[in-house]
Amino acid sequence: MENSPGLIGLLPIALVIGVYLLVRFYRRWKEKKILVTPLPRDMIRCLEGSVPFYIALDLEAQERLRVKIKRFLAEKTFYGCAGLVITDDMQLIIAAEACLLILNQEGQIYPGLTSILVYPSTFVAKREELSEDGTRSVSSRDLLGESWDTGKVVLAWDAVAKGVADFADGNNVVLHEFAHQLDSSSGRANGAPPLSNNSYKNWARVLSANYEDLRLRSQRALPTVIDTYGATNPAEFFAVATETFFERPHELHHRRPELFEQLSIYYRLDPRDWAPREDP
Numbered sequence: 001m002e003n004s005p006g007l008i009g010l011l012p013i014a015l016v017i018g019v020y021l022l023v024r025f026y027r028r029w030k031e032k033k034i035l036v037t038p039l040p041r042d043m044i045r046c047l048e049g050s051v052p053f054y055i056a057l058d059l060e061a062q063e064r065l066r067v068k069i070k071r072f073l074a075e076k077t078f079y080g081c082a083g084l085v086i087t088d089d090m091q092l093i094i095a096a097e098a099c100l101l102i103l104n105q106e107g108q109i110y111p112g113l114t115s116i117l118v119y120p121s122t123f124v125a126k127r128e129e130l131s132e133d134g135t136r137s138v139s140s141r142d143l144l145g146e147s148w149d150t151g152k153v154v155l156a157w158d159a160v161a162k163g164v165a166d167f168a169d170g171n172n173v174v175l176h177e178f179a180h181q182l183d184s185s186s187g188r189a190n191g192a193p194p195l196s197n198n199s200y201k202n203w204a205r206v207l208s209a210n211y212e213d214l215r216l217r218s219q220r221a222l223p224t225v226i227d228t229y230g231a232t233n234p235a236e237f238f239a240v241a242t243e244t245f246f247e248r249p250h251e252l253h254h255r256r257p258e259l260f261e262q263l264s265i266y267y268r269l270d271p272r273d274w275a276p277r278e279d280p
C-alpha cells in the first residue's frame with residue numbers, strides 16, 4: 001500500500017503545531033514556577049535595606065511587587081558594560097524601580113524590552129544626525145540613561161545608585177527611562193502611552209497645558225516642582241513628570257492637581273499612600 005501524499009503533506013503542519021504547544025506549555029510551566037518560588041531571603045533583605053519605598057508599601061503591594069520583580073528578572077537580560085560587573089543586588093534594585101511603575105498594571109512585564117545595559121558611570125552616546133542641508137554629522141553626548149524602542153534600556157550605575165538612595169528628590173533615572181519604555185509601547189515615545197483608564201481627551205488637555213506651563217516657567221527661570229528638563233519635548237515631560245509623581249507626590253498634588261490625577265489614573269496608584277511628606 002502506498003503512503004498517502006495527503007498525510008505526508010500534513011506532517012510539517014503537525015510539527016509546527018506540536019512545537020507551538022510545547023513552547024506554550026513550557027512558558028506556562030515557567031510562569032507557574034516563578035509564581036510559586038519565593039524571592040530568596042537575601043533579595044528581600046536587599047529590598048528592605050536599599051529600596052526605600054518597598055518597606056513603606058502595604059503587605060499586599062509588596063507581594064505584587066515581588067511577583068513582578070521575579071518575572072522581570074526571569075525575562076530580561078542584564079549586561080555590564082565598560083568593565084562593570086553587574087551584581088544580583090544591582091539587577092534587583094533596577095527591577096524593583098522598573099516594576100514600581102507597573103505595580104498595579106495588568107499584563108506582561110515590559111513586553112518590548114529584552115535587555116538592560118549598565119555602565120559604571122556616565123556613558124557617551126554617539127548619534128548620526130542629518131542637517132537641513134542634507135549633510136551628515138556625528139554628535140556625542142554624555143548620558144546617565146537612555147531608552148530605546150528596540151528593546152533596550154541603558155543606565156549609568158552611579159546615577160541609579162544615587163536615585164534609589166534619595167527617593168524624594170524628584171530625580172530617578174530608572175523611573176525616567178522605564179517611563180519612556182511605557183510611552184514607546186504606543187509605537188513611539190511622544191508623551192502619550194497607551195491609555196486604558198484615562199480619557200485620551202483629558203490626558204491630552206492636562207498634559208499639554210502642564211507642558212506649556214513648564215516651558216514658560218523654564219524660559220522665565222521660575223521655580224517649578226517638575227525638573228525643567230521636562231520642557232524639552234512631550235516625551236521628556238511625561239518621563240520627568242513620572243519621576244516627580246513617584247518621588248514628590250505630595251508637592252505635585254499640591255502644585256499640579258490635574259496632572260497628578262491623570263498620572264494617578266494612568267499608574268492606578270497614589271504614591272502619597274506610602275511616600276513621606278516632602279520638605280516644604
Ligand SMILES: [Zn+2]
Binds near residue numbers: 176180235236239
Ligand atoms: Zn528622557
